[in-house]
Amino acid sequence: xxxxxxxxxxxxxxxxxxxxxxxxxxxxxxxxxxxxxxxxxxxxxxxxxxxxxxxxxxxxxxxxxxxxxxxxxxxxxxxxxxxxxxxxxxxxxxxxxxxxxxxxxxxxxxxxxxxxxxxxxxxxxxxxxxxxxxxxxxxxxxxxxxxxxxxxxxxxxxxxxxxxxxxxxxxxxxxxxxxxxxxxxxxxxxxxxxxxxxxxxxxxxxxxxxxxxxxxxxxxxxxxxxxxxxxxxxxxxxxxxxxxxxxxxxxxxxxxxxxxxxxxxxxxxxxxxxxxxxxxxxxxxxxxxxxxxxxxxxxxxxxxxxxxxxxxxxxxxxxxxxxxxxxxxxxxxxxxxxxxxxxxxxxxxxxxxxxxxxxxxxxxxxxxxxxxxxxxxxxxxxxxxxxxxxxxxxxxxxxxxxxxxxxxxxxxxxxxxxxxxxxxxxxxxxxxxxxxxxxxxxxxxxxxxxxxxxxxxxxxxxxxxxxxxxxxxxxxxxxxxxxxxxxxxxx
Numbered sequence: 001x002x003x004x005x006x007x008x009x010x011x012x013x014x015x016x017x018x019x020x021x022x023x024x025x026x027x028x029x030x031x032x033x034x035x036x037x038x039x040x041x042x043x044x045x046x047x048x049x050x051x052x053x054x055x056x057x058x059x060x061x062x063x064x065x066x067x068x069x070x071x072x073x074x075x076x077x078x079x080x081x082x083x084x085x086x087x088x089x090x091x092x093x094x095x096x097x098x099x100x101x102x103x104x105x106x107x108x109x110x111x112x113x114x115x116x117x118x119x120x121x122x123x124x125x126x127x128x129x130x131x132x133x134x135x136x137x138x139x140x141x142x143x144x145x146x147x148x149x150x151x152x153x154x155x156x157x158x159x160x161x162x163x164x165x166x167x168x169x170x171x172x173x174x175x176x177x178x179x180x181x182x183x184x185x186x187x188x189x190x191x192x193x194x195x196x197x198x199x200x201x202x203x204x205x206x207x208x209x210x211x212x213x214x215x216x217x218x219x220x221x222x223x224x225x226x227x228x229x230x231x232x233x234x235x236x237x238x239x240x241x242x243x244x245x246x247x248x249x250x251x252x253x254x255x256x257x258x259x260x261x262x263x264x265x266x267x268x269x270x271x272x273x274x275x276x277x278x279x280x281x282x283x284x285x286x287x288x289x290x291x292x293x294x295x296x297x298x299x300x301x302x303x304x305x306x307x308x309x310x311x312x313x314x315x316x317x318x319x320x321x322x323x324x325x326x327x328x329x330x331x332x333x334x335x336x337x338x339x340x341x342x343x344x345x346x347x348x349x350x351x352x353x354x355x356x357x358x359x360x361x362x363x364x365x366x367x368x369x370x371x372x373x374x375x376x377x378x379x380x381x382x383x384x385x386x387x388x389x390x391x392x393x394x395x396x397x398x399x400x401x402x403x404x405x406x407x408x409x410x411x412x413x414x415x416x417x418x419x420x421x422x423x424x425x426x427x428x429x430x431x432x433x434x435x436x437x438x439x440x441x442x443x444x445x446x447x448x449x450x451x452x453x454x455x456x457x458x459x460x461x462x463x464x465x466x467x468x469x470x471x472x473x474x475x476x477x478x479x480x481x482x483x484x485x486x487x488x489x490x491x
Contacts, residue, residue, distance in 0.1 A: 006470030008128035013463035021443025034075035039082035069260035073202030085111035129175040154380030155297035156345030159387030170351035173199035184218025193234035197241030212324025281333030296345035302360035386431035
């Protein structure tokens with residue numbers, strides 16, 4: 001537990017250091033507006049964004065008010081931050097004058113800044129839970145913490161913590177569900193089901209993780225699906241969450257299956273839910289220069305290479321992880337918008353990234369394995385730095401300008417193909433170019449002259465000192481050198 005908490009605090013400190021302090025892009029703007037509307041007016045309806053005289057990413061509801069297409073879970077989680085900002089801050093002319101992004105008025109700025117930090121603690125907690133998950137599988141503390149650190153700073157989880165999207169909260173909730181499923185008790189199964197249920201309310205695709213969770217073994221290496229009572233108590237909250245989602249849709253639009261996504265086709269970069277070519281999707285998600293998982297999370301190579309060994313040592317767990325990841329990747333590969341629009345890396349794969357990395361813990365018991373894993377982590381760390389220091393929207397705009405100067409076909413579809421499949425369109429290349437020219441996007445620089453930098457570095461110092469102290473106490477404790485017992489091998 002100390003190792004997980006210590007790493008969580010260190011990661012939170014690193015993420016705070018590179019926080020953006022602002023909201024940008026359609027998704028972030030809508031999530032914020034929904035949270036603000038919930039906190040101040042107790043409704044999900046908002047004022048929409050308009051593109052070419054068309055209200056986008058939602059629809060008018062039964063009451064003629066505009067409702068976004070997004071699920072209710074993340075705005076619900078964000079709304080307390082809006083309420084907190086309203087209660088402890090007042091209009092700050094210095095903050096407002098430095099906030100160059102979209103906002104309603106000066107009094108709206110503080111709440112936006114508060115909300116922009118949400119994914120930092122969420123992702124950091126996900127790192128700690130990954131460590132606990134691996135230890136529960138039977139891996140020693142060193143191996144679990146090493147994989148957790150790799151996930152934190154050597155994959156696109158770090159740059160993604162700078163923006164507000166559903167995926168970091170999905171990570172946290174799916175890891176809670178997986179960790180509690182491994183516990184094997186009826187009480188833990190109920191809480192695991194509640195975590196997965198809330199994940200479904202954050203994003204409906206979280207339900208794709210259900211088969212993998214049901215295949216996870218308990219402490220006796222028995223999958224939960226083979227224990228009817230445990231599987232039943234896990235399923236009840238999940239089914240309830242689906243019902244709540246349907247009720248949410250009915251209240252807004254008069255139909256349990258109407259979400260508002262159909263209007264997303266108003267913008268070429270935001271396709272409605274349509275089936276695409278799965279072969280293009282798989283290649284794009286895993287290998288493409290613009291969105292390929294292999295480029296944005298190099299340590300996954302160790303996870304993939306170690307899967308066979310995990311299958312021999314922990315067959316039931318390996319099957320469960322393979323099902324969870326395989327179903328997730330296959331489903332998103334069939335979606336026309338698999339690339340998730342503007343941003344850093346294959347964002348839709350972020351919730352299952354910890355489970356792809358998990359088998360890498362197998363190779364850390366040998367010197368060669370540790371060296372290879374460390375090399376992949378260093379490469380991953382260097383790749384993430386431009387993503388963690390540069391505004392992804394600035395990179396997108398720079399990409400559009402470059403595309404307009406060099407492309408023969410100037411259509412939205414051609415731009416998306418260029419961004420996804422040409423090296424010059426890759427976010428890694430474009431972020432690096434902006435970083436080289438000094439376009440750094442950090443909250444403590446943006447809001448210099450306010451109290452935010454002092455508060456930021458006070459928290460960073462606290463997190464670093466406490467985290468390092470916890471990790472030192474773990475490293476110097478005699479029992480920390482003893483690996484936890486592995487679950488029995490199933491022949």
